[in-house]
Amino acid sequence: MYVVTADQRDSRSNADLVPAAIAHVSNRGGTGLTLSPERTAGDEIQFAIADAQALLAIVLDLTRTGTWSVGVGAGGIESPLPTSVRAARGEAFLNARDAVDRAKKAPTRVAITASHGGDDAEALVRLLIELRDRRSPEGWEVYDLLAAGHSQRESAARLGITQGAVSLRAKAAALRAEEAAVPALERVLERLDAPFDESAGPG
Secondary structure, eight states, X not given: XXXXXXXXXXGGGSOOOHHHHHHHHHHHHGGGEEEEEEEOSTTEXXXXXXXHHHHHHHXXXXXXXXXXXXXXXXSOOOSSOXXXXXXXXXXXXXXXXXXXXXXXXXXXXXXXXXXXXXXXXXXXXXXXXXXXXXXXXXXXXXXXXHHTTOOHHHHHHHHTSOXXXXXXXHHHTTHHHHHHHHXXXXXXXXXXXXXXXXXXXXX
C-alpha cells in the first residue's frame, strides 16, 4: 500500500489550496484510492492508494504546480481499515511522514520512503521531475493538448501554429522521454509494494 502526505508550501502567504487538491486527488485516484484524501494537520492532505499508476500521476500533478511537498510511503497498513485516513495506522504512514519531511528540503519537492527499493524509486522520480521543471510554458501547452488526446495536427490548429512547430515544442519539452519513463517508473513503484525476498539475487 502507498500513503501520500502532501504539505502545501508557503501556505501562510498563499491561499488555502487543500480543498482543490482533495478534489483533484479524488478524481485522479478514482477506484485506486483505498482511503480518500483528507486534510490532516494544517495545510496537509493525506490519502492511501493501491494503484501505482494513479499514484505516479498524482505525484506528478502535485509537484508540477510547485506548491506542494509530496511524501510517498510504502508499506503495510493496520487492518481493519478505518473509514477515515486520519484514523489509520501502519508502516506506510510512518514512511510517508519521513518522506514528506525530506521532501520539504528537496528541490524536486518529493521523497519516497519504503522498506526496500525506496532510494531507487525516489532517485528516478526526482529525475523525471527535474526534467519537467525545465519545461517551458509552450512545452506544457503541447503536453496538455496531447495528454487530452489531441493529435499533433489538432494541437497545431488549437495553438495557431504549424504542425512542425508543435513537433519542435514536443522535442524541446522531452515529451517522448517522459512517455517512455512513466511506464518504467510505474513498475519500479509497484515493486515497492511487493513482498521482499531477501534470498533473491540481484535482478
